[in-house]
Amino acid sequence: MILRHVILWRWLLSLVLAAPSFAAGEVVQSRQASIRFERTLIPSGAEIITLFCSQAQGGTPGRKLRGIPVLSVLRDTLDDADPENDRLRQVWIHGYTDASFWQRFVAALPFAYRRASPERKAPEGLPRPVVDLGRPGRSTVRGLVEELLQAGVLNDRGTPWRLASRSYRNNASDNRDIQIYQALSVLSKLEMMPNPEEHLTGGDVEVLGARLALATRLLGGLVGEGYLQSAWHKEVFKSNENRGSNWELLRQKAEQNGLYFEPLSLSGQPPDFALIWMEQPSAGAAVPSRYDGRFLGISNPFKDARTREWRGYSETWYFDEMGCRIRDGGAWVRSARMIPLALYALDHPHVPLLLIDLRRPWKPGFVERARRIATDTTAGLLRWTTLGNLQFTVAKSALFFVKSRHGSALDRSARLRAYAQLQHFLKLDDAMDPELRDELTRHVRHLGINPLDCDLETQVKTAERQYAELLGYAASPQGLVRRLERDRADELFTRRHSPVTRVMLRLATGATLGLYNHRKPVDDWGYHELDQQRRFAYHKRHLGRVAQSGLHPGITWRVEEVRRPLDAVLEVASTDWKVRPDAHGFLSHLLKKTNDETLRQEIAETLLKLDVGTRSGVIALSVNSSSGSGSTSARTSEPSALIQ
Template identity: 35%
Template sequence: MRLRALRGLRSLNYLGYIFLSFLFLFSPSAQLAARAQTATVHGEVALDPSATKNLFRLEKLPLAGGAELLTIHARMEGLQSDADQKWVPVVSVLRDTLGDLGPENDRLRYLWPLTYTRPTVKQRVSSAIPFLYTRIGNKKTASGKAPPPVMDLAAPERQVWEKVFWTALKSVLINPYGAPVKASSASYRRNIADYRRSHIIRALAVLSLYQTMKGPAAFSDSEMAEIQGRLLLTDTAFGGFVDDLHVQRYYERKLTGIRDQRGHNWELLRQHAEAESLHFEPLQMPDGSATHAMVWVAKGDLASKQGHAYNGRFLNIAAPWSDKRLLNWKGYSETRYFDAENRPVTAETASARAVEMIPLALYGFDNPKIPMLLVDFRDTLNPKKREMSRRVLEDVTKNVLALSPFGDLSYFLGRTVFDFVTGQRGMDINQPTRLRTYSQLKLLLSLNGALNPQLRDQIDDRLEKVSLNPLENDLAVEARLAKGQYEALMAYARRPDGLLAKLDRDRRAEMVPLEHGQTAQVLLRVANILSLGKYSHREKATPEMETRLDVARRLTYHTRLLRKVGKSTPPVEVAWNLEDVKRSLQFLAQHAAEADSGVASAAAKIFMLTEDGDTRRACLDSLSRMNTRSSKNELLRLSEDKRLNPAWKELVVSYLNKAGTEDPMASSANKTGANRVEQR
């Protein structure tokens, strides 16, 4: 009987999965259309984009105790407000400088997207309701409390440990109460994570635009790469554990992938739109990058192409040639002008002909496979039900049917086939979330002043209906909240018990690796995990704390630089400033006792990558002063390298024989002793 029951349950799971698959493929909701249309609006679109010279401005607030708060303000041309009210604070970053002007001991701390706010009670309750995939209203006003940062750039591993805490809490306290509680908690966590991620994406876009537009210097290139790399790594499970050296390379690789995706989706959408006699129009960010595009139809073509064959693959909208609503369209349209060869021209151009254009859809390019439909001007539910398809499938299988690909073979096989078919065929169901391109479109609508205001309002209204997250707010509300949160952050920064006290606690936590060995650090981390994050060990403040932090941070800075130089292609003097390299090597020699083993390999590599004599001697000096097994091994390896000429080999041997002394050059001629190495 028990075996029969188990088989029945397994069959039920299998049938449930098959049912869901067919439900999404053949859902009647695919045929639903939003037939409401707004009043007729005709407008002309300027072909030249508006000037973007004064798009950003930077504000620096020095803080007592050795820090500064940097805030980027953006001119939101898309907001309907007075000129002086268009400036909106968008991103703030705390830089811990330890009170000096040198960049070597600076550390970036907290990052605040100022549109990211604490949800209201109503929003929180709604986000915990399973299968509620809609917004439920806006947060009216900022709370007056300090806004929540999205991450601590100096301690990115906290994000990983928070996930560990939540997993442990869910297993112990939530899962035993059954499917309803499990589904509710999963929905809440998913919405909270998506809300945070959407504002991280927007902060990334703002920082990228700021860097491209060459605004007032706020961050160095390495700092900007660190910020954007860390934010991108929040999408990965263990991104918080990636060290600083690999963050920049990850950022560069990810940036290249994003550009490739945009180019691929641009060409895919353009070709299919033109093949169907539709008009393709890219929408550009202020820096000229095209992240979205619109597809239009000429009203004059509707009558001449009635009954024309239509292939909607990748466009994912209904055929315009058989849609009678378009013949009597009362929604938004624009009048544009074309010459005899169908090229866009201005109204003043001789022989220009006026064409009434009707918008059909808006797409986003930042998606790994296909352009994502964000707005369908004839069917508001079309993009939403496509966005819901993957979310509903995951919520039902995980939280209702309790299916897992690791515990149910039939589900694993069915889901694998389903994912493969939808992915390979480029079907806009069961695709990655539209969250990235959705968030970027909200920023584009805010910054782009070239869009017709009526068109912007219609896009914004339809875009908000696509959102599945009850925690989201609309554009105008986000701008108002950002201003309120900026004022609260400034007040928090000026309070002695506010941001400065938080910074002091973080500095004392930063002292833990300087005071304790690996074993003690592991035990302290275990205590942190067992307390579900409530306990965090911090050292007591001492007069010499800042001095020790200064040395530790400078050592990290110079070590990172040397490791980057060591991974570059020869010769070093072409790609790097040798004065910077030698300064890092000299600092390393002065603090050799605190240096890690990895820098010894970097110094040895730099020795072989450069032909500059002073730089080579600085490499040998730092290796000999480290006086560790790894440094001696590197010196030994260099002494055996056949590419070195005899003079350099002799010098390497002298440093190896005197490793650990204060002045190996003074004794380089003395070659006697028990532990000497003969020149080879």
């Protein structure tokens, strides 16, 4: 672990102190690719915030930017300008749409690993929300029901039912995850944008990114809001760590074998991919005696006769007397014809992932199909499972252990994420030579083994059409406005009734076939309740960030940044008895967790003002938490501060 952190810091320093030498890793950056926001107001007191990724057409400077909508999120503002009572709701990823009948049919065929209709027209209709931030657990319940139905019913109805259902569910899940990973690649780069807080605050990005990342996992919807910040930071840190270690590993392997390493980046963002090049050998050049292809995944290019008579894409590079590449037309001493060999994903655990082999374009897709065939055969055809077959589990674990030590990519979700990021990169990159980009786009089709997937141009057209449909749906009184009112009524229904009461009322609605419905339109008092509930949740999240900053939050946070949410929590809890027990429990937990004297005094005074327990109980709580933390100064000063 220490070695990986050292490599990560070396990679970060190389970005800051990058030398002009090409061998040191000069990053090719897109010139004009950018991210922008667009805000659309809805009459019922909400707004749609859409993220666009823009690029110049054809790589020509000065041409008009083409905006590609990536995702839209609905923010319920309750028709005011106060961000404390805002709530994020539905998230739409543009380009993710319902498949056609033919695509669904092919997706259900076992071992059909290819696109069903690679050049179909962009489908019409509204985009389907991928996650509801107001009710994230709904997708988890649906996933659990599908798993139980698969295991308890479909698997026992025979091999055709089992294979067809597993094939369709896996393809549908992979197609959804690809769109989510593309959206996550945009969100992870928002921190480097100028003034992103004007549209999405840092907390909004954390909630949105964490919920999207957790949506790719079966039980991700059950994660509470208090853990979203740490989940998102862990996701970003893991990606940065992967890039740093794989950057250094791939660069060293390239230099070892006399190859050239070129990182690829979008608009100054951390590089997600890298190209490996070689200088075309002359007819009489000697073949190097040693070639180590470990972690590269490609055969020896110096022994390949095709590289001596290369007919594919190539570039002419110019070098100075030190062997460094010259890009700006300066003085050069020699030129060389360079051949691209392979493209790798850097944001992949443990080792770089080979995505495109330009000498053998079929190889990455063939390897992925072989892995899928092995998985579908053992789990779907033979019904060998990890829990039900001990011999299979031992053999699989031993095989995976050996292959992981040889640099094999065994994580299917990580491979899927790398493929999605490559699709996103090829749609937006503007610095790469158009011929090279077209060549990579043509080869990446070999990785398209999902019948529900479509090509890049169809994805762009689908995203543009879906965004126009979403704007029309938002402007219609019978569209998004009605759905927003129903969501507010559901939120108020959850607030006013206990879980048992909600279950009984839903059973009554089902028993009467919908004739009885306890949900009522939100009136003025209902809007006041929603406002109070959301303000409490907002300041509770802020205090949760304070608690996660360590035993001494006073080092990271100013006193005013803690006192204001405490006063707000006290104000809401004093007038709303429903949130008062929650406020007391949360503040008591925060008091136990922190060791900062000033913060402890502020929390203790707030607990006393809530008047939910005796004065001696709060003092005892403070003394016990102080003795548990081991701070002598806190033990001696806290009771006197409380009695004041």
